Amino acid sequence: MSHFPEFEVIPAVDLQDGEVVQLVQGERGTEKTYGDPVEAAERWIDAGADSLHLVDLDGAFEGERQNAEAIDAVLETVDVPTQLGGGIRTAEDAVGLLERGLDRVILGTAAVENPEIVAEISDTHPDSVVVSLDAKDGEVVVEGWTEGAGMTPVEAAERYDDLGAAAILFTNVDVEGRLEGVATDPVRDLVEATDVPVIASGGVATLEDVRALEAAGAGAVVVGSALYEGAFTLEEAQAALE
Numbered sequence: 001m002s003h004f005p006e007f008e009v010i011p012a013v014d015l016q017d018g019e020v021v022q023l024v025q026g027e028r029g030t031e032k033t034y035g036d037p038v039e040a041a042e043r044w045i046d047a048g049a050d051s052l053h054l055v056d057l058d059g060a061f062e063g064e065r066q067n068a069e070a071i072d073a074v075l076e077t078v079d080v081p082t083q084l085g086g087g088i089r090t091a092e093d094a095v096g097l098l099e100r101g102l103d104r105v106i107l108g109t110a111a112v113e114n115p116e117i118v119a120e121i122s123d124t125h126p127d128s129v130v131v132s133l134d135a136k137d138g139e140v141v142v143e144g145w146t147e148g149a150g151m152t153p154v155e156a157a158e159r160y161d162d163l164g165a166a167a168i169l170f171t172n173v174d175v176e177g178r179l180e181g182v183a184t185d186p187v188r189d190l191v192e193a194t195d196v197p198v199i200a201s202g203g204v205a206t207l208e209d210v211r212a213l214e215a216a217g218a219g220a221v222v223v224g225s226a227l228y229e230g231a232f233t234l235e236e237a238q239a240a241l242e
């Protein structure tokens with residue numbers, strides 16, 4: 001697990017219309033707004049974040065990149081590794097972002113529909129592609145969680161091991177954004193099936209959830225709503241793991 005020598009808690013900075021938001025279960029219209037992206041990024045870094053998870057929600061829904069200015073502003077400001085997902089559909093998009101200072105691109109629909117894109121980007125930029133697998137009722141879903149891909153997360157993950165993926169970002173849509181806790185079995189299944197580190201995302205509400213994901217073998221966890229709503233602080237989460 002080259003990337004996460006220690007289990008990492010990664011704050012999420014989800015962008016919509018240039019502002020930081022959190023959605024419930026990925027549904028547009030449920031968002032709560034949390035202000036300026038650069039301020040949010042700086043706040044998490046000051047609090048001890050080792051890396052940041054950026055999501056271009058408009059990009060994810062519209063299928064093309066939005067919020068580019070806000071993302072560039074964050075990249076210019078922060079000095080920790082950043083990963084970005086949402087609307088990155090081509091190798092050109094991905095490489096362009098990596099050359100602008102992003103550390104990792106997160107590919108969802110694009111990688112499920114065309115696994116070779118992972119190898120294509122990794123050839124020139126090793127260790128830079130995170131494949132995002134979102135699951136609903138045990139099936140991988142794509143296109144903003146609206147369409148089933150006809151395979152389980154484990155079946156999907158096994159493909160990406162060989163193609164050079166740096167990590168798998170696993171989101172359990174069933175619990176996403178609801179602050180009702182995590183499901184650890186699917187995470188454990190993925191960890192056992194793949195050699196690539198698994199980053200868990202979705203439903204983290206308590207410090208116990210963070211510990212449970214670490215115990216399930218995840219290399220890192222992305223936390224959004226719980227941090228923004230003050231369920232616990234980043235410092236508390238990091239301390240809980242020591």
